[in-house]
Amino acid sequence: MMVRAYIGLGSNMGDPVSQLEQAIGLIQDSPDIQVRTCSSIYRSDPVDYLDQPDFYNMVVELATTLSAEALLRRCQEVEQELKRVRVIRYGPRTMDIDILFYDQLLIQKEDLEVPHPKMKHRSFVVLPLAEIVEDTERFSIPGTNENLCDWVEQMGNPRGILKLDTTFMKREEEKTNVENRKC
Ligand SMILES: Nc1ncnc2c1ncn2[C@@H]1O[C@H](COP(=O)(O)OP(=O)(O)OP(=O)(O)O)[C@@H](O)[C@H]1O
Numbered sequence: 001m002m003v004r005a006y007i008g009l010g011s012n013m014g015d016p017v018s019q020l021e022q023a024i025g026l027i028q029d030s031p032d033i034q035v036r037t038c039s040s041i042y043r044s045d046p047v048d049y050l051d052q053p054d055f056y057n058m059v060v061e062l063a064t065t066l067s068a069e070a071l072l073r074r075c076q077e078v079e080q081e082l083k084r085v086r087v088i089r090y091g092p093r094t095m096d097i098d099i100l101f102y103d104q105l106l107i108q109k110e111d112l113e114v115p116h117p118k119m120k121h122r123s124f125v126v127l128p129l130a131e132i133v134e135d136t137e138r139f140s141i142p143g144t145n146e147n148l149c150d151w152v153e154q155m156g157n158p159r160g161i162l163k164l165d166t167t168f169m170k171r172e173e174e175k176t177n178v179e180n181r182k183c
């Protein structure tokens with residue numbers, strides 16, 4: 001059965017923009033996975049562990065016949081192929097891939113929690129997600145009474161995040177507030 005899934009990608013070591021591009025290429029080349037839509041790339045201040053470079057994040061919509069567990073394994077293989085180095089928890093990494101949503105499923109296993117538990121308050125996930133979801137109000141969050149539009153509204157205008165103009169663009173820009181026009 002073909003299922004819609006959303007993944008979040010992040011990188012803050014090496015050449016993040018090129019690594020995001022490579023990760024999407026590897027995912028697209030996987031049997032049983034199609035890349036449907038990619039958000040813009042967002043550059044943001046690190047959260048949780050602050051003493052590390054800015055992150056480059058994006059969200060991608062997939063169509064897949066893989067189970068959620070098999071999709072997680074494939075995402076972990078792609079992380080490995082990009083030589084992910086992780087020394088410090090929440091610290092710098094060449095590639096981090098999280099499964100945000102897998103259809104409307106609620107999964108609570110030791111090695112896989114979907115919807116991803118931390119994403120609600122992470123502007124670098126919610127904003128790119130809202131960019132590629134057609135109707136944020138109709139996008140309900142499994143396990144809650146909320147929809148994506150509620151999350152966007154609760155977030156207000158987050159600081160320290162910049163949407164890059166072009167996907168896969170390499171340009172240093174001054175960080176400003178991202179204007180939050182969805183909903
Ligand atoms: N939805 C999910 N997507 C990806 N990994 C998940 C998910 N839920 C649980 N995990 C588990 O998280 C484990 C550790 O992930 P990782 O090392 O990337 O954490 P982290 O990136 O440091 O922290 P964060 O959870 O804040 O992204 C993985 O081995 C995986 O089994």
Ligand SMILES: Nc1nc2c(c(=O)[nH]1)N=C(CO)CN2
Nearest residue numbers: 010044045046047048055090
């Ligand atoms: N801005 C930003 N900060 C982070 C990120 C990330 O992807 N983007 N990932 C982390 C580890 O999960 C910790 N902090």
